[in-house]
Amino acid sequence: MRDPVQDLADAALRRKHAGILRATPGQGLVLALAMTALLAFGLWHLGFSVTRFAAGLANLGTFIGLMLPPAWGSTASLLRSLHALGETVAIAFLGTLMAAIIAFPLGFLAARNTTIAGLVRLVARRGFDTLRGVDMLIWALIWVNVVGLGPFAGVLAIMSSDIGSFGKLFSEAIESSDRKPVEGVLAAGGSRLHGIRFGIIPQVLPVLISQFLYYFESNTRSATIIGIVGAGGIGLQLSEQIRTLEWQTVSFLIILILLTVAAIDIISTRLRRAIIGNAEVALGS
Amino acid sequence: MTATVLPEATQLAQRLAAHEAAVRHARRKSLLGAAIVALLVLAAGWMAETDIGLFLQNIHKFPAYIGKIFLLDSGEQAGRFVLFDIGSWYWGIVKWTRLLADTLLIAYVATLLGAVGGFFLAFLAAGNLGVSPWLRFSVRRLLEFCRTVPDLVFGLIFVLAFGLGPMAGILAIAVHTVGALGKLFYEVLENIDQKPVEGLVASGGSWTKTMRFAVLPQVIPNFLSYALLRFEINVRGASVMGFVGAGGIGQDLIEAIRKFYYPDVSAILVLIILTVTGIDLLTERARHRFIQQAH
Structure with missing residues (x-):
């Protein structure tokens, strides 16, 4: 026989934690079913098949076998790889720096509290969205058409897409800055520009520098692939070696990339710590 | 004085x-x-062989190029702004819409597969859930590898292994997503409140029960939010996978750029920008809802 008191207690518990202990499957289950159905449709529509997958895995196993041990080939090709690696880091650094310098004044125009007119702010923000909406690799293709093949096209590609990212992040940092220092400067008889220079810039500069470092790090990764479309850096060599099936060189190049990215990661993390401590900084998408 | x-x-x-x-x-x-x-x-x-002189010499080509891709190059209206004849600007709209849908589907499938993989690996990589240190160390290095090698490089290799087409693209993006989401997920796991975990362990819950009732409810909103953010990034990634032959609309775009089909370039670019912006807006809304639930 059931204990009515226990039943009551159970019911109370269920009422209190309805979210966790619900008896009937709710929206969550429907959503999960719909997502699984879309997944199944996607796999079927895009030509996924178990046999192809198995064959591909076998191929991949062969490739990995051929990759070991990593080798750099001739001395000339080693020098070429190292030069391409330096080029990659240089592209990332220059591209990020140019983007930050250009986005800095634009960020003020796009921030609610420092813009000169609502329309200017709107245009700036939509402009940032458009710049960010075009992938870096597409920018690289476009710049290759303009300045020709080579690393300079890569610099411009990173610059173009990151002006959008930085503009958005900078304007958000400016909007969330404390208004009191600006009011202080204005009350002491300063102009609006003085307010920005002495009230806002000291507050946002550490945040912006930290965002710059983070993007430099992430652009080092991106700069390794823009070579695939001819915009300089190690990607060109990597794609050449993959296409000519020089697997040992491929694995060497990948290891080189991993080490460089790790090194940049460590340097930029230490610099960021030194500048802003352990505070969280918005990094956007 | x-x-x-x-x-x-x-x-x-x-x-x-x-x-x-x-x-x-x-x-x-x-x-x-x-x-x-x-x-x-x-x-x-x-x-980086930066040549300011060369840049200044060629910079006029950039606005010229942007101008050119917005001019019709054939038909009666040739040489006029594309909006004068939208029909011939978007002559390939059916094909492009299909490719764009493929691109979105590639991003969706890859994000889901990657999120599931990252989800399971994150539990093994988190430092506070009682997993043996050497297993944790190796899972973390694996995630790091998946995250650092760009998805396009995986794409180049997978195209050779799995053949040309979207399957290689899906797997490439999925592997990269495992690394990216796995890291974010285990950082969320490491920041959970330990009290519910202690409560369940004290009342005799097994490891799986503890994960299900003490850990998951705390982390799910954050996980979903990160997965949506990743979906947004993967849509961009899937739109260029075609550059290496791994499916999606990128194939047509790179062909249009390389073969100088100027109005096609702008038509496809506008489609991509609109789609990416639309997805951004949708996911941002959904993410705000999840984050609000979390607090």
Whole structure:
């Protein structure tokens, strides 16, 4: 026989934690079913098949076998790889720096509290969205058409897409800055520009520098692939070696990339710590 | 009368001197920083073969190119702005819409597969859930590898292994997503409140029960939010996978750019930008809802 008191207690518990202990499957289950159905449709529509997958895995196993041990080939090709690696880091650094310098004044125009007119702010923000909406690799293709093949096209590609990212992040940092220092400067008889220079810039500069470092790090990764479309850096060599099936060189190049990215990661993390401590900084998408 | 120096005045003078020294010090530091940055710029400029003269010589080609892709190049309206004849600008709309849908589907499938993989690996990589240290170490290195190798490089290799087409693209993006989401997920797991976990362990819950009732409810909103953010990034990634033959609309775009089909370039670019912006807006809304649930 059931204990009515226990039943009551159970019911109370269920009422209190309805979210966790619900008896009937709710929206969550429907959503999960719909997502699984879309997944199944996607796999079927895009030509996924178990046999192809198995064959591909076998191929991949062969490739990995051929990759070991990593080798750099001739001395000339080693020098070429190292030069391409330096080029990659240089592209990332220059591209990020140019983007930050250009986005800095634009960020003020796009921030609610420092813009000169609502329309200017709107245009700036939509402009940032458009710049960010075009992938870096597409920018690289476009710049290759303009300045020709080579690393300079890569610099411009990173610059173009990151002006959008930085503009958005900078304007958000400016909007969330404390208004009191600006009011202080204005009350002491300063102009609006003085307010920005002495009230806002000291507050946002550490945040912006930290965002710059983070993007430099992430652009080092991106700069390794823009070579695939001819915009300089190690990607060109990597794609050449993959296409000519020089697997040992491929694995060497990948290891080189991993080490460089790790090194940049460590340097930029230490610099960021030194500048802003352990505070969280918005990094956007 | 002898001039007496008030004690306050000497104090003031001392403070002023200290202030000036501090300003000088700060200034010297900024100057040093600027010098270092300038040196780095020179080195990087030399390394990246930056040629300002060449740039200035060619910069007019950029607006010219942008202008050109927005002009019709055939038909009665040839040479006029594309909007005068939208029909011939978007002559390939059916094909492009299909490719765009494929691109979205690639991003969706890859994000879901990657999120599931990252979800399971994250539990093995988190430092606070009682997983053996060497297993944790190897899972973390694996995630790092998946995250650092760009998805396009995986794409290049997978195209050779799995054949041309979207399957290689899906797997490439999925592997990269496992690494990216796995890291974010285990960082969320490491920041959970330990009290519910202790409660379940104390009342005799098994490891899986503890994960299900003490850990999951805390982390699910954050996980979903990160997965949506990743979906947004993967849509961009899937739109260029076609550059290496791994499916999606990228194939048509790179062909249009390389073969100088100018109006096609702008037509496809506008489609991609609109789609990416639309997805951004949708996911941002959904993410705000999840985050609000979390608090």
